[in-house]
Amino acid sequence: PYRTVKVPMDQLYSKLFYAGLVIAFLSAILSLVISHNITQPIALLKKGAERFAKGHLDEKMPIPNTEEMASLAVAMNEMATQLDSRLQTIDHQNREKAVILKSMVAGLLLIDPYKHIAMVNDAVTHLLNRSEKELLGKSVVEVIPNPDFQRVLEEAMHQAEPIETEICLDPENHIYFQVETNQLRDAHRNIQGTVVILHDISRLKELESIRKEFVANVSHELRTPITSIRGFVETLLEGAKDKPEDLEHFLSIIHKQSLRLEAIIEDILRLSRVERDSDYGAFERTLQPLQPVIEAAIQACEMKASEKHISLRFRCPDGIEVKINRHMIEQALINLIENAIKYSPEKTSVRVEVYALPQTIRIDVLDQGPGIAPQHHSRLFERFYRVDKARSRRLGGTGLGLAIVKHIIQAHEGQITLKSAPGEGSQFTIYLPRA
Ligand code: ADP
DSSP states (O other): OHHHHHHHHHHHHHHHHHHHHHHHHHHHHHHHHHHHHHHHHHHHHHHHHHHHHTTOTTSOOOOOSSHHHHHHHHHHHHHHHHHHHHHHHHHHHHHHHHHHHHHOSSEEEEEOTTSBEEEEOHHHHHHHTOOHHHHTTSBHHHHSOOHHHHHHHHHHHHOSSOEEEEEEEETTTTEEEEEEEEEEEOTTOOEEEEEEEEEEOHHHHHHHHHHHHHHHHHHHHHHHHHHHHHHHHHHHHTTGGGSHHHHHHHHHHHHHHHHHHHHHHHHHHHHHHHHHHHHTTOSOOEEEESHHHHHHHHHHHHHHHHHTTOEEEEEOOTTOEEEEOHHHHHHHHHHHHHHHHHHSOTTOEEEEEEEEOSSEEEEEEEOOSOOOOHHHHTTTTSTTOOSSHHHHHHTTOOSOHHHHHHHHHHHTTOEEEEEEOTTSOEEEEEEEEOO
8 A cells, every 4th residue: 555655655755865965965065165276276277377477586486286287287397497598698799789879889770660769778879979868759850960871871771782971960070970781671671761870980081181191291291302403313314414514503403402312311201100109009118318319319419500600509408217218209309409599690609408397397498589479379380380481491390300309209298399589589398207
């Protein structure tokens, strides 16, 4: 009968119900534990990835227990290490570039396709005398409003080959730049801008023009005696050699002119030797008493002085020592004393006086000659500059004596000055640094 099975059935149902509840509860806990085990390492990996994204590439991720997650974490740590080392390399390269740009003597400008300045180095700010702020973002047409520069830039922007040319930026102040341009392209060969390199060649240009002027002067100076020698030789050949009185007269002129030629060449060589030695620091300077050097210079000029009955005197306190190249200083003194004798009238006196000042040794060469007007003073030490060309030539001058003196004194880190006025004699003063 149904009644007999109902009770045990009910009991069985309730048992099944409670067992079901227990199983559901246990499986819920089990799935919670399992899901926690899966999500926790993912959360850790997420946090680690976020740290990497913020740039903390050296803070490595912890390695989870599960195999798959562990290999993912190891791979991400490896990626972070490589990224860190690449970033460090890029940073290092950027620093290197910045130092190179900063220490470049040449100015470097990066100009974008719209002709705005995108980058400059320190040399450009120095060359253009403007701050970086005043240059960045500005139109290059405003900054360098020079038509030649604009033309070069326009060409550079439209041609792939680099351009190298010279432009005069400021003719009044003789400012010359050598300009080099190159197009800047990205990885897809699209034009990003133009790189312009500026070298200030004003000093080179100045030296070039000095050299040209010097060569022209030398040629001119040499031509005069050569023309004269040639003229007299031709006259002799044409028959004058047969007249004894002409022969002697012309030969004496030829002799005089050849001596002059020799004097000019000797002075040019002397000047170039002094320049070369002082440029390369090749001349030796030793500490030595000054008195014998002055005595030797005086002795070398005594003959010329006595020919004009000029008294030659010197005063030098005992024990003065200077660090000099004896040969050069003797040469400088001889040039000054010879000039004093050459330009002074007969029966006057030439004096050399030495004074020991606290910082320097002062050497005066004084004469009672015609003096030199102030307008000549600033140019007197230039090569071939003469107050009275004809007079200098007549007296055997080459126009190089004072230029040689100036170079010698400069090579000794000294100074030379002149005090003179017409009719009051001249005083050339050399200052040499004390040992
Ligand atoms: P130079 O060979 O013609 O003497 P320098 O270079 O020695 O060349 O001198 C340049 C010029 O300076 C001379 O031509 C002369 O006009 C002038 N000068 C130099 N020294 C004296 C001096 N002591 N008195 C007057 N004029 C001088």
